[in-house]
Amino acid sequence: MKDRRLITLLALFVLGFVGASLVQPTQAKTVSSDNLVLGNPSGAVASSSYPTNYLIQRNQYALSYHRDNGIANWVSWHLDSGDIGSVSRSDFQTDTSLPSGWYRVATGDYSGSGYDRGHMTPSGDRTATTADNQATFYMTNIIPQAPDNNQGPWVDLETYARELVSAGNELYIISGGAGSRGTIASGKVRIPNSTWKIIVVLSQGSNDLSRVSNNTRVIAINMPNVQGIRDNDWRDYLTTVDALESLTGYNFLSNVSTNIQNVIEARVDGSTTPIPTAVPTSGTNPTATPVRTATPTPSTGCTSSRLFFSEYVEGSSNNKALELYNNTGASVSLSGYSIQLYANGSTSASSSVNLSGSVANGATYVIANASASSSVQNLANITSSVANFNGNDALVLTYNGTVVDSFGQVGNDPGSSGWGGTTTDRTLRRKATISAGDTNRSDSFTPSSTWDSYSLDTFSGLGNHSVSCP
Template sequence: MNKCNFLYFLVALLLCGNHQATAQTTTTGETVVLVGGTARGVPLHRDARQSRFGYADPGTFAEIVDKNEDGNWFLVKLDSAQAWVLSRYTKPSAAIQPTSPPSIDYSRLLEADCSGSNKRLLSNSLFAICQDVEWRVPVWVAYLMRGDELDGPGERHRSSWETDNRLTLSGQANDRVYAGSDFHKGHLAPAQAYVRTQAAVDGTHIYTNAVPQFGSINSGAWSKLEAAVRVMAKSGADLWIVTGSLFVPIDPRCQKNRPPLRCLTVDTSGRPDSPSNKMRGKIAVPSHTFKAILSQSDGQWSARAFIMPNIPRGAGQFRNYRFSVDTLEEMLGIDLFSTLPDDIENKIEERATQLTR
């Protein structure tokens, strides 16, 4: 056992204390911290029985929503999800000495690398875009999402697609290259997240905010993922989102077998010299699209990533495509959310956190 693991074990052991006191004194609405558990973490259950479906990290804060008659099981709210945990794995949060929160520059959380002779960084009040002018598609688009901005009079059907006047026409797609193709104009910053005004919805309909995406994905699992993210924001979380395109080898069996079979393995060998698939106008077609989500709710941070194959058939459930942010960063070659303090960033980016819908 190395020094870090030993200290981690020691803190968990000290926090466990007398679980009977926790069960008897904890009330609904109270915040607790998860402690102890197994080598994999604190077991999470679907109900107050042995129906385990996952684990949470010790040290995770949770709100008590309900408890069973005996008081030995708690229904807790974790981020946007709920689960049952044994009371012996909880400790009142007041028992933990608070520490001063690290200084966080919220305005810089979406910063990501856009260096290189073929890259152009474009930003406005809606989102930031890193455009690859050689492959004529965005590498990533970064934006902040809050629940109180997800309602309004904006309507997608009133918008029309436009080229981005900050770039030459040779560095982006246009109506002509999509006409008659097999691809949708796949929004990266989704129009539905900008309905607060019609002008904001219109602002998402630029070709530097879209990638060629098969309709089965764009209207299927990807659309459901975007809807789940909006639900998460409306629940009260602030979300910093980076979404974009990947160009990595894809298992050819992913095209033939019913997803997610053969579609969950991703090759992290890096960016190829040339995309394996291009549409008219030499527009690169991503092998995958991704979404990295950093969330803060009630002072608690979490991060998750989704990496979805861009294939000409349904991809199944978006939940099947969860990855850690660390895995995504390895594929991108870019450090995301790098201005977070290291102790927060390192802890949350190595986990593939559940997003429920």
Template sequence: MFVSKKLLFLPIALLLILTVGCTILLPRQFASNPHLAFGNPSNASNIDPNNYLIEKPQYVLSYNRDKGIPNWVSWELNQSWLGEAPRSNNFRPDDTLPEDWYRVTPNDYTRSGFDKGHMIPSADRSNNPDNNAATFLMTNIIPQAPDNNQGYWARLEDYERTLANEGYELHIISGVYGQKGTIARGKVSIPARIFKIIVATTSERSINDSTKIIAVDTPNINGNRETNWTEFLTSIDAIEKNTGYNFLSNLSPSLQNLVESKVASVIEVKPKSSSHKN
């Protein structure tokens, strides 16, 4: 159970957040990891095996041991993370998990009918080979319906990189909820829904009531590959209701409630030609 946002975060906001008018500026030292600049949605830690915090240089995630997939993955994205590094394509178990836990392997997805779907996509970490390779750890992977993964989800991923190339500083949280079966003899759960939240700022980790925030909530199904991802626009509040998570928890309660209630409009940018690298 999550504690009320106002009760839990008001003292933190008063002590640690610098408020200028309606703008909240989050200093770099506010979060111990830049990929958690706006908060830890589920209060993940190293105590709960099904809400297990894993911090990597390239991203942060909450892992679910019993489901064999991440609950959510959080990362920053700007031009510095993008480049020409080749796609690693080396899917592999994550050896940082506790030794007595089952470590999902690429073979667990063989003939499952599902793609090995990245939460943080390969192309979001294309500035060097090591960073790209980190996205292929199986703790960053979910069973994703091919029409979702290769269709509207891929176009959403291309769009977020277009924003980064336009100079936006992005903070992205992607995750899952619900279940519609398993693969790998019950070791890996198939999520029913896949969501993504994108906070797009023009200055590093600053947010106000006009900050662009995009939230989508998609079904993990086949059959609608050509659907535009904008058909799945929603609000952060709606995703919180469905997941029980508390997003953007490092903001003041008043600003958090304001921006989370909005259903975002798309930021107009000039599309760039690029091949999708999930």
């Protein structure tokens, strides 16, 4: 009897083993070593001696943290089917792993700011276990995102990425914010001017780095961090990895062969050929240009030598703003640039502002009235009294004292309705066919020939411009 029982147990064991070996294994969940397979974009180091480029590695993602900005420089993660399950969303939490003495951003720091607590590695990308999902809610993985950005095309792209995984792919994703729209939390947390993302798409497999080729699909987007874009398609913000490298200063996909990088980083998703790179300037890498209305927006081959006015807002009350556009083909320092306001037909400037900082190629720079509504100020890089104009006032942009663009006619007062009856209580945008400024500040001004007119308090295009030459 004992022998028969032993034989039966052995048979059951063998059957169980064979049956288990026939079951298709599930895809392994991402672990820490997967997240930087394609490279460390900024050479981040896990040492408190590097407070502006501090490396944090978790199974769920890797990131470079900037202590003084209170947000990550970038976050990198691997995504495949093993990372996606059905656990519930967790709660936001302070990241207590940061070095002692560093300010640790709290969940309440975003309260009342008007900005969402926006995930870089999405909660939806880490739903296999509760611990995985909780890791995405550390405030080091969060940046301030405008609700229409975060809840609109940004989340649509996140959903699309998971659909790619469901279709049998695995992804390497890098995400972050660029530029600055100001701060929240009493200056402790920087608000990015735009949010960017890179997605490298591979079929499910192994030895992933070696499988990246000239034909590998790479999605790169750069999306303005503003209201008014909730219903936009994320594809409206397609750009190139090269353009994002120029914008951020990081070296993406650095572990990939240089020859392959040169191809896939210069190509916009959906196009069949790389975008030609701009001629490099001293000390910079060649940069390709994006081809759709993103931030930065496309260069078209008809570049200008200087910045120019691209939008004029003469709205209700103090809702007034000016937008400059960089169509030069390279990043531009604002040192030497100045804007002057000539009121009521005067030939002497009543107000001026000297600009500082820089503007990436294809990007914009917005100057707003300090008393404008939050809808305008949230889109501004700076506020200035030079934006205290009326529809009959002329504006001049100079570089080292030389006129590079003008709006209106200095020395001429067209009356309260403005030039052509369209510069008062209106928003004007430079026609897409205009690629350089009007350098004669005293010539006659007919807005309809070079500007498109929009109704009072139209702010939807502020902070985003493109040029399309005929």
